[in-house]
Amino acid sequence: MSDATITLEVTRYRPGHDREPHPQSFEVPFQKDWVVLDALNHIKDRIDGTLSYRWSCRMGVCGSCGMMVNGVPKLTCAAFLRDYRPGPIRVEPLANFPVIRDLVIALDDFMEKLRRVKPWIIRAEEKPVSEGEYRQTPAQLETYKQFSMCINCMLCYAACPVYGLAPAFVGPAAIALAYRYNLDSRDEGYRLREPVMSDAVGVWECTFVGECSVVCPKGVDPAAAIQRSKLAGATDWLLSMVMPWGGRR
Amino acid sequence: MSEPRVERPGLYYPKLPTTWWLRNTNYFLFMLRELSSVFIMVFLVLFLVELYRLSQGPKAYGAYLETLRAPGWIVFHVVALAFALYHSVTWFKLSGVVQVVRVGERQVPPSLVTAASFALWAVVSIVLLWFMVRG
Numbered sequence: 001m002s003d004a005t006i007t008l009e010v011t012r013y014r015p016g017h018d019r020e021p022h023p024q025s026f027e028v029p030f031q032k033d034w035v036v037l038d039a040l041n042h043i044k045d046r047i048d049g050t051l052s053y054r055w056s057c058r059m060g061v062c063g064s065c066g067m068m069v070n071g072v073p074k075l076t077c078a079a080f081l082r083d084y085r086p087g088p089i090r091v092e093p094l095a096n097f098p099v100i101r102d103l104v105i106a107l108d109d110f111m112e113k114l115r116r117v118k119p120w121i122i123r124a125e126e127k128p129v130s131e132g133e134y135r136q137t138p139a140q141l142e143t144y145k146q147f148s149m150c151i152n153c154m155l156c157y158a159a160c161p162v163y164g165l166a167p168a169f170v171g172p173a174a175i176a177l178a179y180r181y182n183l184d185s186r187d188e189g190y191r192l193r194e195p196v197m198s199d200a201v202g203v204w205e206c207t208f209v210g211e212c213s214v215v216c217p218k219g220v221d222p223a224a225a226i227q228r229s230k231l232a233g234a235t236d237w238l239l240s241m242v243m244p245w246g247g248r249r
Numbered sequence: 250m251s252e253p254r255v256e257r258p259g260l261y262y263p264k265l266p267t268t269w270w271l272r273n274t275n276y277f278l279f280m281l282r283e284l285s286s287v288f289i290m291v292f293l294v295l296f297l298v299e300l301y302r303l304s305q306g307p308k309a310y311g312a313y314l315e316t317l318r319a320p321g322w323i324v325f326h327v328v329a330l331a332f333a334l335y336h337s338v339t340w341f342k343l344s345g346v347v348q349v350v351r352v353g354e355r356q357v358p359p360s361l362v363t364a365a366s367f368a369l370w371a372v373v374s375i376v377l378l379w380f381m382v383r384g
């Protein structure tokens with residue numbers, strides 16, 4: 001182990017005590033294989049046990065360790081200290097979300113939006129279990145697979161200025177998820193998701209800044225999902241105007 | 250814009266500063282793309298006036314063209330052209346992402362869709378140019 005250290009400027013906020021969040025500096029050992037999350041764990045274990053933040057898997061799967069690292073939304077379990085040398089490294093709670101304490105943000109709004117897009121397979125008529133599963137070819141799976149890789153880390157919301165300015169916006173991940181089910185050959189719920197998607201705070205709120213797709217750690221490309229949903233919605237509306245049988249199912 | 254959200258006591262609600270678009274290059278380029286539409290709009294208004302003056306006969310049209318020769322307007326047109334090109338290039342680059350093209354069961358790679366859009370743009374521009382030069 002070398003004696004090298006690196007400084008972390010961590011945002012602290014104690015509800016009821018602090019009027020505003022403020023940074024606090026910590027010096028932690030610099031280790032080549034440490035990520036920002038390791039440094040936070042070091043602070044909590046050795047320096048200040050009151051530091052609060054979320055994490056679980058430490059391997060980019062659970063999506064709970066998202067924070068702003070030097071102003072960019074990152075999974076802190078995948079952000080290596082060595083990439084931020086010589087420091088200091090600014091660690092802040094995910095942008096655009098209300099802060100509960102230190103680096104912990106409120107998830108309620110995001111959870112409610114996820115629920116609102118009905119992210120499950122909807123059938124016009126459920127078939128009895130005895131008739132077996134709904135089958136799908138590899139090619140049909142391929143059409144939506146990318147959009148099903150989301151880990152709900154909310155980095156895309158932290159990157160989205162539209163969400164920051166108009167928090168009612170349904171937002172990147174929720175729309176990508178809705179789009180994922182709309183694309184699924186087993187699903188028949190397009191019409192039920194449509195009111196949420198074409199709402200004033202749905203896809204049309206998006207101005208295509210595109211930063212959500214840049215920061216997404218899973219290559220979901222929510223920006224593409226939103227623009228394609230716009231295209232689908234507009235085509236659908238046009239068809240419903242000119243065709244006697246209306247738009248899509 | 251949407252309804253203000255209900256704020257829960259104890260939580261800290263961050264506000265996005267009005268200078269948010271200066272925070273990173275992508276935000277800034279996005280703002281440039283938005284701004285480009287202002288220039289394109291002004292150009293279109295000038296163009297509409299030009300058509301109107303054309304309908305009034307050669308004298309009115311000639312006088313109008315003379316006005317547009319002022320250095321200020323020339324600078325404006327150069328800037329507007331740069332913005333129009335920037336807007337078009339970003340637009341076509343995104344078109345591949347937005348427009349999914351399928352051949353049979355396979356999806357055509359977005360880069361190919363973008364390349365095809367650029368090619369089409371070039372062909373249309375050349376044809377138009379040819380008509381203008383010939384005319």
Ligand code: SF4
Pocket residue numbers: 149150151152153154155156157172173176212215216217218219220221222
């Ligand atoms: S779309 Fe990407 S950035 Fe957004 S929540 Fe899902 S995994 Fe995270």
Ligand code: FES
Pocket residue numbers: 055056057058059060061062063064065066075076077078
């Ligand atoms: S701790 Fe699970 S994604 Fe980082």
